[in-house]
Every structure is written in C-alpha cells, then in structure tokens.
Amino acid sequence: MQTNAASPSLWTATAQVPSNPPLPGDTQADVCVVGGGIAGLTAAYLLLKEGRSVLLIDALDVGAGETGRTTAHFFPPDERYFEIARRFGDDKAAMLRDSYEQATKLVESIVQSEQITCDFRRLDGYLVPAGPGGAAVIDKEHAAALKLGVEVTRLLRVPGLEWDTGPALCFHRQAQFHPVKYLAGLLRAVKRLGGQVHGGTRARELSSSAEGITVTTERGNIRARAVVVATNTPFNTRVVMHTKVTGYHSYVVGLKVPRGALPPFLLWDTGDPYHYVRLDAQEGEQSHDILVVGGQDHKVGQDGTPQHRYDELEAWTRQRFPQAHEVAYRWSGEVMEPADGVAYLGRAPGEKGEVYLITGDSGNGMTHCTAGAMLVADLIQNRTNPWVPLYNPARKPVRSLGEYMLEQANTLAQYADWLQGGEVSAPDRIPPGEGALIRDGLKLMAVHRADDGKLTFLSAACPHMGCAVHWNSGEKSWDCPCHGSRFDIEGNVLHGPSAAPLARMESK
Ligand SMILES: Cc1cc2nc3c(=O)[nH]c(=O)nc-3n(C[C@H](O)[C@H](O)[C@H](O)COP(=O)(O)OP(=O)(O)OC[C@H]3O[C@@H](n4cnc5c(N)ncnc54)[C@H](O)[C@@H]3O)c2cc1C
Ligand code: FES
Incomplete structure (x- = not known):
C-alpha cells in the first residue's frame, strides 16, 4: 500500500x-x-x-x-539563501548551508560504505529565472550564496540545453539518486x-x-x-x-528522451510554484532516459480535479525540451511546507x-x-x-505576520464547508469511480461509488481537527484541506496528521 x-x-x-x-x-x-x-x-x-x-x-x-x-534533488533551499539570511540572519543561513553540505556528504558516505546501488551522483544544479523579476532573484541569490561561501557560478544560460534559459546560477556538486x-x-x-x-x-x-x-x-x-x-x-x-506546517500537493511527469540526448543535470526555476527538473538514466539496454519534471503545487484538498496539472507540466516540458517523447510516468505526492x-x-x-x-x-x-x-x-x-x-x-x-496569518486564514476558511449543502443531493448523482459530499441533516457524508456501483459512506469530518474532507478524483482519495490528512476510499489514513480513519456511516 x-x-x-x-x-x-x-x-x-x-x-x-x-x-x-x-x-x-x-x-x-x-x-x-x-x-x-x-x-x-x-x-x-x-x-x-x-x-x-x-x-x-x-x-x-x-x-x-x-x-x-520525491524527485530526489539534493539542492539549495527552496526558500533561497537570501530569504533565509533576511529572516534568520547570516549566522543561521550559514548553519543551513553547512547542514545541507553535511547531509549530502552523509548520504554519499552511506552509499559507499553500505555499497548501496542507487545511482547516486554528484552533479551541477541550475536555478533559472521564470517570469518578470526572475533575473533579479538570480542576482540576489548569487550575492547571498557567495557571501555564505556556497560554491556557485553565474552563467549566461544553462549549458548543453537547446532551451535558452537566460541567466542561470550554477550550484556545483549537488546530488541526485534513486530514492x-x-x-x-x-x-x-x-x-x-x-x-x-x-x-x-x-x-x-x-x-x-x-x-x-x-x-x-x-x-x-x-x-x-x-x-x-x-x-x-x-x-x-x-x-x-x-x-506551522502546511501540506501541499505536487505533481510530476516523466517523459522518455533518447538515451544521451540530454546531459545529467538538476534544474529548478524562480516561479511560485516552481518547476523542478532532472534526468534519470535508465538501466540496461534501454534506448531512452527519463526526463523528470515536477511542479503545479497547490494546498492539499483544494483541487478536486487536478488531472489538468499533468497536462500543463507536459506542455511546459515540450516547449523547452523538444527531445521529449511520450509520457511514461505521472505521479503526485505531498510536501510539508514549513511556515518560514x-x-x-x-x-x-x-x-x-x-x-x-x-x-x-x-x-x-x-x-x-x-x-x-x-x-x-x-x-x-x-x-x-x-x-x-x-x-x-x-x-x-x-x-512576516501577514504571510503567516494569510496561511492560517486559508485554513480557518475551510471550516465553512460545514455551513454549506452537500456537493450532490443523492448517491445516484455520483458517477462510478468518483466521490462527493452529501448533506444528511447536520452531518456531511463522504460518499464513494465504486465502478460496480457499490457505495461507501464515511463521515466527512477529518479526525484530526474536524475539517470536511474533499474528494480528489486524480488520486481517488479523500483529502483534508486544513492540515493535509489524506484517506483512501475505505477511510483508512494515507497521510497524517490524522492517526485515525474516517468514521463509517450508515447509508441515508
Ligand atoms: C512530488 C515531490 C517531489 C519532491 N522533490 C524533492 C526533491 O527534489 N528534493 C528533496 O529534497 N525533497 C523533495 N521532496 C520532499 C521529500 O520527498 C520529502 O520531504 C521526504 O521524502 C520526506 O521523508 P520522510 O521520511 O519525512 O517521510 P515519508 O517518506 O513520507 O515517510 C514517513 C513514513 O511514516 C509512516 N507513517 C505516517 N504516519 C504514521 C504513524 N502514525 N505511525 C507509523 N507510521 C506512520 C508513513 O507510512 C511513511 O512510510 C519532494 C516531495 C514530493 C511529494
Ligand atoms: S483537520 Fe487537520 S488535517 Fe484534517
């Protein structure tokens, strides 16, 4: 499971x-x-x-x-060194840099000493601009990284790609593996x-x-x-x-590219949410490698029909990597975002x-x-x-208190679901293989209709702190929009913080 x-x-x-x-x-x-x-x-x-x-x-x-x-990039902080230095001060930003370097070294040494065959490799990672303001972020990050003693070089573009990325920051000796x-x-x-x-x-x-x-x-x-x-x-x-932590859903596509068409590299951009890219060299006699591209993040439980996100990632990839052939993998996962x-x-x-x-x-x-x-x-x-x-x-x-309060306000707003009607009036309105919320007096039921018509009735109340779960038709799960708990169609916990399942209910 x-x-x-x-x-x-x-x-x-x-x-x-x-x-x-x-x-x-x-x-x-x-x-x-x-x-x-x-x-x-x-x-x-x-x-x-x-x-x-x-x-x-x-x-x-x-x-x-x-x-x-995951996509298993070992790379600098998502939040950028200049932002960490502004919030925490230079000393703590240097601690962060040190911890990232030591952690990557530890993984490398465990791989060697335990002889773990997991495609671990050191390689360059590139931060590239996305949209207006992107180039300014590159400049600020370059200055902050140099000040902290990070091994970094500013380039006019990422070498070895057809895509003209614009000014890129090359972080040397980053890493990747097969997790x-x-x-x-x-x-x-x-x-x-x-x-x-x-x-x-x-x-x-x-x-x-x-x-x-x-x-x-x-x-x-x-x-x-x-x-x-x-x-x-x-x-x-x-x-x-x-x-202090918020669950976000992130999406990944893996497209075949002819073997050797792209060099091994890590790349991510300054967008919010950002795109992240790597190459996975396939083992054996395969004629292709897999280009792995992630992004399209949103708060867990706040997009019930996320399938379009894979299409958007694929379109983004094809625009920049004409070497990409068919999509071989599509997957999603949950990322826990800290408040700072x-x-x-x-x-x-x-x-x-x-x-x-x-x-x-x-x-x-x-x-x-x-x-x-x-x-x-x-x-x-x-x-x-x-x-x-x-x-x-x-x-x-x-x-900043404003940013923190915005995240909290989003969470509190989710409790308004309890004041609203259900999404459909009766179970027969739910298509096979899908789920929906149905109101039953003061209660909200999370109802799933299987392909063979079998109905499963669960309480929509998340056992963690009582938000109403929402149906995710991409992952066929019930996702809580408050703190990221997720449940399968039987109500079993897929992801915390809830440690208890959704309660079973009798049919209407
Ligand atoms: C799409 C995606 C892309 C990502 N890309 C990157 C990247 O490029 N680089 C990077 O550094 N990070 C990346 N991340 C983040 C990274 O994958 C995670 O932060 C990391 O894997 C979390 O590891 P973990 O051990 O904390 O949690 P997990 O791997 O989730 O392990 C937690 C385990 O705890 C178990 N568990 C949960 N609750 C209980 C309980 N009550 N009792 C007993 N067991 C329990 C679960 O079953 C699970 O096996 C990405 C994440 C996603 C989803
Ligand atoms: S109420 Fe907190 S995860 Fe659902």
Whole structure:
C-alpha cells in the first residue's frame, strides 16, 4: 500500500523495498522510530551504529510514503539563501548551508560504505529565472550564496540545453539518486545492525511516565527511552506543529528522451510554484532516459480535479525540451511546507520526555530529513549539535505576520464547508469511480461509488481537527484541506496528521 496508489512513481515502478511484518505484540527498545521514510530509516541507522537498540514501525511499510514519490534533488533551499539570511540572519543561513553540505556528504558516505546501488551522483544544479523579476532573484541569490561561501557560478544560460534559459546560477556538486533503491539499501543495513522493523503498524498516540515513553499502536505497545517521530507530518502534536506546517500537493511527469540526448543535470526555476527538473538514466539496454519534471503545487484538498496539472507540466516540458517523447510516468505526492522555509528538527514541543520530530521539509526533504536524523541522533546520544538553534521545532515562525496569518486564514476558511449543502443531493448523482459530499441533516457524508456501483459512506469530518474532507478524483482519495490528512476510499489514513480513519456511516 502507498500514499498515492493511483499514481505509481518512476521509483516505485523500478525498484522495491522488501516488506516487513507487523509488530507481534508489546515490546521495548532504547529508541522507537515511527516512520520508515528517509528520515526514520536514517535516524535508525545512525543510532544502531552507536550501539542503541532500535525498533522502527511504519503504518504502511518502509518506502510507502513521500520518499517513494520525491524527485530526489539534493539542492539549495527552496526558500533561497537570501530569504533565509533576511529572516534568520547570516549566522543561521550559514548553519543551513553547512547542514545541507553535511547531509549530502552523509548520504554519499552511506552509499559507499553500505555499497548501496542507487545511482547516486554528484552533479551541477541550475536555478533559472521564470517570469518578470526572475533575473533579479538570480542576482540576489548569487550575492547571498557567495557571501555564505556556497560554491556557485553565474552563467549566461544553462549549458548543453537547446532551451535558452537566460541567466542561470550554477550550484556545483549537488546530488541526485534513486530514492527507493537508497531506502532498500538503508533497510538492509538497519537489519544487519540488529534493528527491528515492522510494517502495517500505525502509532496512535504517545504517553510518557517515569519509565519512559509508551507508543500505543494498533498492534501492541512499545516502551522506549526515546521516540523519533519521522512520519512526514507529526501525528502526536494535535495543534502546535500544524499551525506551522502546511501540506501541499505536487505533481510530476516523466517523459522518455533518447538515451544521451540530454546531459545529467538538476534544474529548478524562480516561479511560485516552481518547476523542478532532472534526468534519470535508465538501466540496461534501454534506448531512452527519463526526463523528470515536477511542479503545479497547490494546498492539499483544494483541487478536486487536478488531472489538468499533468497536462500543463507536459506542455511546459515540450516547449523547452523538444527531445521529449511520450509520457511514461505521472505521479503526485505531498510536501510539508514549513511556515518560514526551514524544517522543524529536534525536541518535540509540548511533549514530556524524549520525543523528537523531523518534519516541515519543504522540497528539500533529502537534505532536511538526513540533517534531521543527524541532529536527533546527537541529542539522543547527549551530544550538542550546532544546528539546534536553527531547526528548533518550538520556534515561532520567522516570517512576516501577514504571510503567516494569510496561511492560517486559508485554513480557518475551510471550516465553512460545514455551513454549506452537500456537493450532490443523492448517491445516484455520483458517477462510478468518483466521490462527493452529501448533506444528511447536520452531518456531511463522504460518499464513494465504486465502478460496480457499490457505495461507501464515511463521515466527512477529518479526525484530526474536524475539517470536511474533499474528494480528489486524480488520486481517488479523500483529502483534508486544513492540515493535509489524506484517506483512501475505505477511510483508512494515507497521510497524517490524522492517526485515525474516517468514521463509517450508515447509508441515508
Ligand atoms: C512530488 C515531490 C517531489 C519532491 N522533490 C524533492 C526533491 O527534489 N528534493 C528533496 O529534497 N525533497 C523533495 N521532496 C520532499 C521529500 O520527498 C520529502 O520531504 C521526504 O521524502 C520526506 O521523508 P520522510 O521520511 O519525512 O517521510 P515519508 O517518506 O513520507 O515517510 C514517513 C513514513 O511514516 C509512516 N507513517 C505516517 N504516519 C504514521 C504513524 N502514525 N505511525 C507509523 N507510521 C506512520 C508513513 O507510512 C511513511 O512510510 C519532494 C516531495 C514530493 C511529494
Ligand atoms: S488535517 Fe487537520 S483537520 Fe484534517
């Protein structure tokens, strides 16, 4: 099972992570890691290397989350160095640069030492202008990057492409890999080091006592000294973190290009939302590589018919890359955007005991999650970590109050759904394979009609904080427009923060 089963990614279609059995019952460990994506597996690996006993659980299974749906660019912050320096100051912007460099180096060294065949490579990444004001952004970012000592060169255009990109900023020695092959290698290493890994085991809540922390799961309780919540968005903090992270849906197309027609490169533009591009060289005797292009982001649950977004990405690609042949892949995933552009990594606010978070990665999850695992491993081992002041999850969003309030106002506006009628008056108005909201007195029902006509009635109330979920006809899921929870047609959780399913209802 995956968070977006309707749209398998290039990575999940070309590699597999071995499955892991559910937790057999109550147990204990030094550290319980919740979540088996890049954040959780890296944390587990680092702690096992330090001699800790580690137990990792995943609600679905290792690799079933957003790490299987990324495009895996290792590149500078989405939010730009000049913006981070303006908000946080030069010292913290330098910490961020340092953490990105160290995280990329750690991945490179794990790939080498664990002999993980995952197509990891260092390569140049280019920031290019999009629309009016784009060239000015390039200039500002160039100045900020030079000031911070980032290895960067300003060029007249990206070399080796037919597309005249205009002035480009080349960030040297960035990286890319095949994320699912990397997770498979990391899982193998975690198990070799004695880590216990269980899929199909959702954590429902945490509680702390003098003896440590108890993770309550649907399969038994786990007692641990420390818990790392690496679930992409935390399931344990009901409010405090969810005013600071927002779930966005992002879309990706993969088009065949003749082998060798394009050089390996990373590229992203200054648009908002921005486009991001990379090449994936296919293995074996294939005559083509895959050009991977992402973008078209919107807040989760706020576009019920997003299929047009793939068409727009494809048109954008064909205009710039005439080498592109047919579309081989289309997929989407969820990105957790932090309120101020910097991830939340470290001690969980509001929790008693040793509970740590890795969340709010933005489009920089490869580096943020790896840096988060390094930081959390240091804290669990009672070492200081130089990045703590930057990434502290308890910080107030370092952003203009206006921008922050705008995001909150958008969330609050979603509760107005409860005052409105349903989207259709009766189940027979729902086409086969689709879903819609139907009002039943004071209640709103989320109703799905299967291709064979079978109806499933669920409460539309998101168990996290009660917003009404919306149908997503692209992914065939119920998506919450408030904080990004997503559910399948049976109501099972696909993505948090909700840790509980949508409630079943009787038909009208
Ligand atoms: C389309 C797209 C493009 C992206 N491009 C880039 C990019 O180019 N570069 C980059 O750096 N980042 C990119 N990102 C972001 C990056 O992919 C993510 O930030 C990163 O993969 C998150 O990793 P994670 O380990 O935190 O979460 P995940 O990989 O989602 O893993 C979390 C795991 O936790 C499990 N889980 C959830 N709740 C529970 C629970 N209650 N109990 C137990 N288990 C639970 C899930 O099943 C899941 O397996 C992109 C993301 C998307 C969607
Ligand atoms: S995700 Fe918060 S109310 Fe649904």
